[in-house]
Amino acid sequence: METSLLYPELNEYRYDRKLDGLWNFKFDPKQVGNQEDWTKGFHDGTKMPVPASFNDFFTDKESREYAGDFWYSTKFFIPSDLADKQVGIRFGAATHRATVYVNGQEIRSHEGGFLPFTADITSAAKFGADNVVSIKINNELHRDALPAGDTITLENGKKMVKPFFDFYNYSGLNRSVHLIATPKVAVSDYSTTFELGNNSAKVNYSVEITGDADVKVSLADEEGNEVATATGKSGSLEVTNPKLWNVRDAYLYTIKIQLVDGDQIVDEYSDEIGIRTIEIKGHEILVNGKSVYLKGFGRHEDSIFSGRAFDLNVERKDVELMKWTDANSFRTSHYPYDEEAYRFADREGFLVIDEVPAVGFKMAAASFLGGLNASFFDGDWTEELQKKHLEQIHDMILRDKNHPSVFAWSLFNEPDTVTDSAVPYFAKVFEETKDLDPQHRGRTFTLSEDDTYEASKCKQFPDLYLLNRYPGWYHKWGFEISDGEAGLRREMDQWKNSDIDKPLVYTEYGADTEPGLHKLPSIMWSEEYQVEVLEMFGRVFDSYDFIRGEQVWNFADFQTVEGNMRVNGNKKGIFTRDRQPKAAAFFLKKRWEKLGD
Numbered sequence: 001m002e003t004s005l006l007y008p009e010l011n012e013y014r015y016d017r018k019l020d021g022l023w024n025f026k027f028d029p030k031q032v033g034n035q036e037d038w039t040k041g042f043h044d045g046t047k048m049p050v051p052a053s054f055n056d057f058f059t060d061k062e063s064r065e066y067a068g069d070f071w072y073s074t075k076f077f078i079p080s081d082l083a084d085k086q087v088g089i090r091f092g093a094a095t096h097r098a099t100v101y102v103n104g105q106e107i108r109s110h111e112g113g114f115l116p117f118t119a120d121i122t123s124a125a126k127f128g129a130d131n132v133v134s135i136k137i138n139n140e141l142h143r144d145a146l147p148a149g150d151t152i153t154l155e156n157g158k159k160m161v162k163p164f165f166d167f168y169n170y171s172g173l174n175r176s177v178h179l180i181a182t183p184k185v186a187v188s189d190y191s192t193t194f195e196l197g198n199n200s201a202k203v204n205y206s207v208e209i210t211g212d213a214d215v216k217v218s219l220a221d222e223e224g225n226e227v228a229t230a231t232g233k234s235g236s237l238e239v240t241n242p243k244l245w246n247v248r249d250a251y252l253y254t255i256k257i258q259l260v261d262g263d264q265i266v267d268e269y270s271d272e273i274g275i276r277t278i279e280i281k282g283h284e285i286l287v288n289g290k291s292v293y294l295k296g297f298g299r300h301e302d303s304i305f306s307g308r309a310f311d312l313n314v315e316r317k318d319v320e321l322m323k324w325t326d327a328n329s330f331r332t333s334h335y336p337y338d339e340e341a342y343r344f345a346d347r348e349g350f351l352v353i354d355e356v357p358a359v360g361f362k363m364a365a366a367s368f369l370g371g372l373n374a375s376f377f378d379g380d381w382t383e384e385l386q387k388k389h390l391e392q393i394h395d396m397i398l399r400d401k402n403h404p405s406v407f408a409w410s411l412f413n414e415p416d417t418v419t420d421s422a423v424p425y426f427a428k429v430f431e432e433t434k435d436l437d438p439q440h441r442g443r444t445f446t447l448s449e450d451d452t453y454e455a456s457k458c459k460q461f462p463d464l465y466l467l468n469r470y471p472g473w474y475h476k477w478g479f480e481i482s483d484g485e486a487g488l489r490r491e492m493d494q495w496k497n498s499d500i501d502k503p504l505v506y507t508e509y510g511a512d513t514e515p516g517l518h519k520l521p522s523i524m525w526s527e528e529y530q531v532e533v534l535e536m537f538g539r540v541f542d543s544y545d546f547i548r549g550e551q552v553w554n555f556a557d558f559q560t561v562e563g564n565m566r567v568n569g570n571k572k573g574i575f576t577r578d579r580q581p582k583a584a585a586f587f588l589k590k591r592w593e594k595l596g597d
């Protein structure tokens with residue numbers, strides 16, 4: 001069950017109960033937890049909500065900035081009727097590495113703070129009784145881990161993280177924890193691909209099973225009418241007059257997979273899927289054969305009080321605001337989001353660029369912190385980093401491949417692509433991930449300002465180009481913005497005159513803006529200036545056919561490390577951190593409504 005990343009489900013054969021709530025919590029700066037049997041649970045900690053990042057609940061800075069080991073523990077009951085099943089605890093996310101103990105027994109470890117993992121606790125479980133789970137988590141940043149950074153020790157002995165990235169290292173159990181149980185013979189994974197015909201569609205499926213059983217698959221429409229059935233571990237469901245999943249006009253079918261032993265059903269798993277095709281053809285992005293221009297945002301899972309915790313209420317509001325601006329897409333910058341975000345996107349018809357937390361892979365990003373110009377990819381950390389990077393791409397694709405909303409995989413954010421040692425690193429990442437997605441959606445990464453058409457040595461790898469550009473903010477700012485526009489056009493002319501025939505999407509551009517700061521004529525940080533920067537980019541986007549989308553940075557203001565470039569976080573939000581519009585929101589809404597579909 002530990003290799004399955006299927007979303008938990010409760011039905012006649014499967015069990016799912018959230019263990020969210022107040023858990024016991026303790027910092028472990030001296031790493032005494034194991035010796036002192038915190039593995040068996042503890043009661044002398046503070047109470048900590050799950051899911052949440054611990055940081056912003058504290059009023060003292062040492063706690064908020066804590067780096068190192070910390071523990072959570074809680075008691076939970078396992079019903080006796082689960083005794084014949086495989087029982088697990090599924091953590092939606094633990095930042096960044098964790099070891100799970102149940103009733104004092106070590107179950108498993110996991111690294112990667114933005115993807116789920118299940119601890120199979122069957123051998124440690126007490127059925128019909130209370131059990132105790134403890135989890136030791138470590139939130140340090142290292143160069144051989146994702147997202148990349150350093151952890152330093154201050155002269156006073158306290159540890160501190162130094163991210164090579166621009167978002168706060170919010171830590172803890174940021175997503176829900178589920179107690180799950182599955183039958184011994186169970187569906188562990190499934191995937192689909194689609195072929196569209198005239199008034200018909202083929203849903204090709206394949207099912208992975210632990211153990212052995214016959215497989216029955218059916219598809220039902222939104223009214224619950226069965227529209228197709230098939231048998232076998234792989235096969236095709238033929239749908240006549242299919243209602244396709246379209247951008248901002250979603251239709252979801254329910255696929256039901258049953259495992260059968262003789263005439264007994266032994267497991268069942270259902271999921272919502274959308275019938276649609278995605279293709280990249282020349283410089284067009286095609287959904288069901290129709291060209292789409294992306295309008296939307298780079299986002300963060302970030303909100304007041306609980307940091308990077310997934311909060312369905314915040315997601316609900318964000319979706320509403322994205323729809324209000326007439327957006328049709330977003331990027332899960334800079335890590336895979338909670339599954340609920342994709343389920344919501346599936347339902348609302350948003351296209352999602354799904355990003356792995358490969359961020360900070362550049363010495364210049366470390367120079368935010370100190371100015372190094374070497375390659376990131378020939379350090380003594382590279383081999384270990386690549387191993388973890390590949391594992392996390394694997395898990396992201398495994399987890400998210402069945403979402404109709406996911407239309408591309410972003411395998412890095414702003415890595416070094418200009419040094420020679422970047423090339424073998426990229427070659428291996430692209431080679432080893434090429435068959436992970438049965439739908440073969442585009443794989444890509446964002447290119448920073450250093451990675452121009454001329455300078456980048458990794459242009460051969462992506463299926464579509466994602467560009468992050470900041471004239472008007474990090475260079476050619478203020479009254480010099482006209483030179484910024486001229487420079488941007490020169491760069492776009494180079495792409496245009498090249499032989500590259502792939503779409504290019506702007507995945508970042510924008511300006512930090514203090515909400516409520518007005519100035520006529522504009523000045524940097526004012527709401528007027530943010531609009532001027534977006535107007536400038538809009539003019540450039542409208543001048544080039546091969547630019548097939550714009551995702552502004554960022555949807556909302558978000559928390560970052562302290563620094564002389566940040567005033568209580570990154571303020572490039574189109575909305576404030578509490579989700580109120582800046583003037584730019586009205587500008588984008590007007591522009592995107594005018595651009596249409």
Ligand code: GCB
Nearest residue numbers: 166413414468508553570572
């Ligand atoms: C970038 C990064 C993003 C930052 C942004 C900025 O290029 O990809 O994480 O937040 O710039 O505002 O500096």
